[in-house]
Structures are given as structure tokens and as C-alpha cells.
Amino acid sequence: MGLTLAACDTSSGSTDRAFEASGEIIAMGGGAGGPANACFACHGLKGEGDGVSTPRLAGLEQGYLQKQMEDYASGLRPDDVMTRVARGLTPEARRVVAAWYAGLPAPAVHASASTTPPPPIWLTGDAARGITALIGRA
Template identity: 60%
Template sequence: MIAALAACDREAARTDAMLSIDGRTIAMSGGAGGASKACFSCHGLDGMGDGVSVPRLAGLDAGYLQKQMEDYASGIRPDKVMGPVAKPLDDRARRAVAAYYASLPVAAGPVSSVPPPVLWTQGDPERGLAPCAACHGAQAQGVGAGQPALAGQPAAYTRDQLDRWKRATRRNDPRGVMTTIAGKLTEDEAAALAAWSERQPASPAPASGAASASAVEAAAAGSAASREGRRRDR
């Protein structure tokens, strides 16, 4: 049994390696979408983005990246740039691109001495806001496919995504958790959270399905409790 499991692990590793190689070809060429859709032209050869409005992909969870590609292609996550990039790619190509960027090394910066906002560590129970750290990690390193790393992401990008969640123009989050949270944040709170997470050193996100699921459940429970409290007040 142990030998069989070891053989499965080796085969999975070989598959991931082959996908990564194929993904690099697609990232550099645009794959079925053509050269004008090449990923590196926006996200850089190292996958670290432009540091302004284009996010880093390097080291992010492969499952998260694959889901975003699928959502761009289907229109669940509408985007005038990424939609045309993702649509021409088939399922295997999207998986390959995700595996490639997940495999890239991350250029980590210095550890920030700036303390996190209270909302990051404690949330706001009165407003039904769970701590950001419950889903995205204490240092914004992410937790599995459901909760991506925010560390090292440009503040302008994170701020824009929060605004999209708030306006419900982005709505591909598990159980609507981010739509609910973003809708309760003030402009200053959103800006502070984005600025702090940008300062955290980028690092590969630890994949943990169990932790990911429990974090979403905790956030959803907080939102439900808030709604129940408001009903009682009325």
C-alpha cells in the first residue's frame, strides 16, 4: 500500500511538472488566444505583476488561479482584459497556466514592522465582520484555493477588487462572503487593509483545503449572526 501511494505521488509530481512546462509555453505565447494574449506581457516574466495595478501570480495557489481563469472565461468574474485571454483556452490549458504560475519562485521583500489594522486581526463582530486573517492568514499569505494570498499584491489592485466586490461586479466568492464584507467596509478601511497587505512579504500560499473551508464557514457564520441580530433589533 505504501509503495502504491508513493508511486501515485511520483506520478502526480510528474504530471504537475509537465503541466508547468506546458503552462510556461502558454504564458509566453498566449496559447490558443495568440501572442496578443500572452500572460507575461502584463504579469511579467517573473509573474510578479507591475507593482501598481496588475497582480502577482507567482506562488499563488494553483487551485485558486485555475478557478479565476474558469470564472473569467465563463463571465462569472467579468473583466474586459482577462475575459478574452481566458476564453480561448481549454480546461487543460487553464490548469497548465495555473500550475506554471503557482510553481514560480516568489521574490519576498522585507518583513514590515507596521502593525495590521484591527479589522485584519479582530474584525468587527458588531458589524458581522470576521477578521481578514481568518481567511487570508495572519501575514496575508492565503489559505488554499478559496482564500488567496494578498501579501505583496499592489494596494491599488486589492482596493479595486474590494470595490468590485462592493458593487457586486465581481461575485465569484464562496457563499458571497467577500461581497458581504466589502459592502460593510468604509473607504478608509478598505484603503488601510489594501495598504497593509501590500507591505507584507510575498510568499507561496500554504494549500489547506480543511483550513480553507473552515475559514469560509467562520466568515459566513459571522455574516449570518449579524443579519440575525439586525432582525431582532427590528
């Protein structure tokens, strides 16, 4: 209830503080930067990332996450989107959101069905393609 009332208070700075009350609120709402800076939009609701262009945040070390945000904010680590997001957060908000993501469980890693590569075609052949195995031929 207090958080709801704090969000309705429009006195100077109180709204910003309400949007930075917890790491989850920052991640879901973008902090004082607003919804355009919401972490979940790219990193997922559970910080899982997409495994391709957006990294996982869940379960990473707080210090590592905070350092990356500080580097984005300072321009040391350039990225158009992340620089805007990091600069839209106060140093305290960057610390709080880093702590929240660090506290989330890392997603389970699923091994592929087979990590052993198939044998080379010259060894086994491929009857469907009319390729005869070379091993065992005289």
C-alpha cells in the first residue's frame, strides 16, 4: 500500500523513488526512465535472455552486473540501447536491479540429445543418397 501511495505522490523526486523501490520494479517498469527502459522487454520476465542477442541476467554475480551497468552509463562499454537504459537509472537503482537479477535462479541448461558428432559419411555411407561406405572395401 505504501508503494502505491508513493507512486501517486507527485512531489519532486518521490515518483522516481517509487519506481526504484525494488530491483523487480526497475526491471519490470524501467525505473525513472519509464517503460522504454524496462529490462524484461529484452532480457525476459525471469532474466533468461534469448540465448542469441540478449544475454541472460538471472543468477549472474551482482558485482558483474553492476559493473556492466556502470560501464554502459559512463560510455566505457558502448551500446545504444543499454547506454540509454543505464543512464536513465541512478547508481543506486543500478545496484538494486543488479542485486535483484543476481538473486534470481539461473535457468537450467539443457544438453542436446547428442553431443557426439555423427560418424563421417565415408565410414558409414548413406544408402538414401547412394553413397557407399569406404571402410571394408577391398
